[in-house]
Amino acid sequence: MAGKPKLYYFNVRGKMESIRGLLAAAGVECKRLGWECVTVSFFLSKDGFLLFQQVPLVETDGMQMVQTRAILSYIAAKYKLYGKDLKERAMIDMYVEGTTDLMGLILMCQFLSAENKEKQHAVIIEKATNRCFPAYEKILKDHRQDFLVGNQFSWADVHLLEAILMVEEKKSSVISEFPQLQALKARISNIPTVKKFLEPGSQRKPVPDDKYVETEESPPNELLICKQINVAG
Template sequence: MSAKPKLYYFNGRGKMESIRWLLAAAGVEFEEEFLETREQYEALLQDGDLMFQQVPMVKIDGMKLAQTNAILQYIAAKYNLYGKDLKERALIDMYVGGTSDLMDPLLRYPFFQPELKAGQLNTILQKAKNRYFAAYEKVLRDHGGNYLVGNRFTWADLHLLEAIITVEEKCADILINFPLLKGFKTRISEIPTIKAFLQPGSQRKPVGDEIYVQTVRAVLPAITFLTTN
């Protein structure tokens, strides 16, 4: 029996959260080692575990994988969540890339200076509505199915659900003018493995608080934090 994947990151969302979502959706149990001190980070460096001196890092199938997209693509392909052919994978990559563009400022949001947060949040919400959610509403309308790509659940659907729920934490009625996305959210949230992950007590992480922010700043050198993959 192969060992469970082991995730190395902070006890918070960041770039690792989408990896947690994907493993959970695939029904894969995983372990986590939380970075809490600079010494832990330096020990990983000394052991050669961090190829680019960055986290996230995941130990899986005898590999030490760095780079978030590489980790996600491997997991999606391994658990048959990456489309049936090259064309579907291209669409999945495109949709995941767009969703990641929306998610990136939300992941950085806890680290913004207080005086900038209101303006930044307004920009994020406007882009969510006018650029990203409008685009995905059209995809669902044009595709005419329950999913973004093909006729089955893929990584692209999961990543969009994560983004919707994350944005809703900032603006509960963000989907008021997007009926297809509202139905999509309800439908994908009912997939048993995802439904379990959304329940209290799962390995899903809460919105980053000041403790999380201070831990990241204390553990990572500034240049590594700014370029964490």
């Protein structure tokens, strides 16, 4: 399938945000579909269109791809953001998985009560500052290179930047004690393709509010549909 990739998802960040960010970092423009997707009820009404009945869904290169990890791996490999050999790919996978664990905690917040959300925020900050970020700080300090793997910009760097930005939305000073991460964040954020994605007007989604999947563009029954199907993909 020629042309821009088509992204199908709710009009929120969710699991699609990592895909948007990686495509943007690769310099790939995606086709806008109005609400960013045809309604999920449309997916479910077309036999076989939405494999496993899960979003995100990306149409690209003649494929209809679901499952977030498969989509991200394909994009990273296609646009040479996946290391130069098998060893580097394994390192990128390891770092991506470590970052994904932290990001998963953040995504859960949107479906919690106010009281539980506050508790979850504390868990996120604790895990970020005592486990995840110290690990990356040590990696960068030990190998003294500009990027996490092979001294070359990769998917692992894009994913870590997204995690840092997400945690900073909970606590703006979260990397104040991590000079290597501060430098990495600045370095990646100033890569032209990434910088463009972080600017207003890009396909980057805003911070989720309490309504999360309810937007002025979405039909009234979309919230119910979202809760009924697995959007974890």
